[in-house]
Amino acid sequence: MASNTLLHPTIAHPPAHVLRRRLKRAFNECSNRALPGSAKWAAELLNAIPSSAVLSSSASSATTTGTGGNHGRRGTSTAARGAANSGLGSTSTAPPNPMSSPELLSRFATSTPIRSHSSPVGVAGASNINHTSWASLGGDRTTAPAGSTSANPLAHRPHPARDSLGSIMELASSPGGYPHQLDDRREHPSSHLEEEHSAMLPGTGKSHLDHDLDLDLDPEPEGWDALESDRYDLALAYERTHEHLRASSVLNGCRGNRARWLRGYTKYLAGEKRAQEESGDLLGVKDRGIANPFAQELLAEMAEWEPGTVDHDPWLLYLKALLLLAIPPVSPSPFGPRDPTTMTVTLDHRLAAMDHLVHSVKLEPYNWSAWLKLASCLDGPEELEATLHFLPTETPLLFFFVHATLEIHAAGENLHEVLNDLDKIFPGASLIEGMRGLIHYHVREFDEATEYFTKLQESDPYRVEDIDIFSNILYVSEKRAELATLAQEYTKMDRSRPEVCCLVGNYYSLRREHEKAILYFRRALKLDRGYLSAWTLMGHEYVEIKNTNAAIASYRRAVDVNRKDYRAWYGLGQTYELLGEPYSALNYYQKATALRPFDARMWCALAVCYEKLKRVPDAIKSYQRALVSSEPGENDTALRIGRLYALQGDSLKAASYHRRALAEGIKTEATKNELSKIRLWLAKYEIKRGVMKGDLDAAEDLLKECLGVGEDKDEAELLLKELNVLLLSRE
Incomplete structure (x- = not known):
């Protein structure tokens, strides 16, 4: 099956001992900020680095350092300390935010070029682009940080002004590759690593990074005292026992950035919990989406903080992005302004959240939660490709690229190249092996995916992540015994995980016990209402029991969770097709093909709708798109195109596609009845x-092949008699 392959990023990885320190620091930071998911991600990668690689890279760094003079040590120590603070600290000065420009926002919002109010960009340094702030969204980023010469990240590229998403994408294919980075470290990744890792403190035998790790992980902000630190520890203890509001109330009045983070984050979690509890029964009368009740309040508090507080702290930037995404989108007024450049900024909080998330990961590249949230904000391959230029060239970027590509259903062979690169650094890591299985699953290589997930289960038997995907593969492959064994093992292990509930639901679905399957999918959704797979699978089960209203409701909720999931759109199309409403089905199939343009199933479903609506030319075009994306050996699509051309009276094209269908059918060993009907036609x-134009000899051979088929034997004999008359007349 063809695929739209994105150009994957390339980075220079730091030595193993430096990467280990960064992951260790990230683990401690995320643990102390109540982000267990990010802490687990860092810890898994930390334990996947071979000890031999750490020792060898440490020895190599020490040897390299020993050859330099004292002057070189002093010169590089500053760079090392600056690099460490800018990469992982929370109080360092932020570089100019590349996503804050209205030009870039317009690229995401519309493909229509906008008019720049600045002078044209000619040579390096000639840009005077005027940047606006996020004031209309409650933001406080009005100016670039001190020390920056331009707020435009592309100002120093010798290129003309660019004002569309397509223009940004051209930068990736230019001879210079990605745009120049915002600081010296990213312009020369290899040189900054050498400086960073060779800097040693005199008389200690330790590098500056080693010394930094002996200090506090995150320098305490001004105004942070012992009493506030004690209150933070108490709040963290409350949060770890899931007392969100209690943890938030403990930190009332605290002015340190760390305390502000934990107070806001715990209150945000409390709001998410309350919104889920007040949503009513699943698919019930009162089941409706409820916004986080504390999001607006917390954003208002942030707006009253000292200028620059949020912009210079990666954790507060991440928190603000979460709050913006928690606010439901506002429908535009029918009597309001119609200028798209003003409407999109005020109405679409997604773009503002992306702005803050990009800035957050630039300041703290090892906060995996921020990367995940950024991936969920992307609206397609174009946005992913455009955003890559503004992300830090650190090791987490490669994990993000694989995850985001899978999230937007654009998996290709290039993802295996990225994982091969990561596997050299983290050999045998469960995260990498799980991603390999997901790639094979997304491109429908189920045998290969089964092999990876089976090995992963053997090496890490208590890992629950991706077990729902593994159960989907076993379900499609109809491996009932393996699915039953898997369900039994994981229900004993942890039956309160949504993934396990979906696993059991798939088991009952394969046994045709659809009511029990629905029960377990509902149980998964009670645990997590944002669990996309459960909504989609529950919709499939309702279709099986002919409850189309509930199926449509389930699919619509899946679309609300993630509008990029083609399976929910495809399910809606199928359901409306069953209801005999091809016009409605057509709309949903079109959305599915837009999200999955290289999936033959989507195009075939769309073509069937066009056939029902008597739109034969559109049906032919859809089948042709399906034929381009289909696996070799599939003859059904070519046969359908041939029949439609025959209906139009275009016998020449109809014969061409019938011949193709016959050739493919012979290769795939299609049934004799199928091949016989093609030969008869x-x-x-x-x-x-x-006699003059027809290939009568070929017709004779085709009819003789049909004589052995019972259904078409009589018709073939009659045609042979007619053919013999023509052959005699030719002589």
């Missing part, structure tokens, strides 16, 4: 063309 075509 081709034989009739040649006979109708007559």
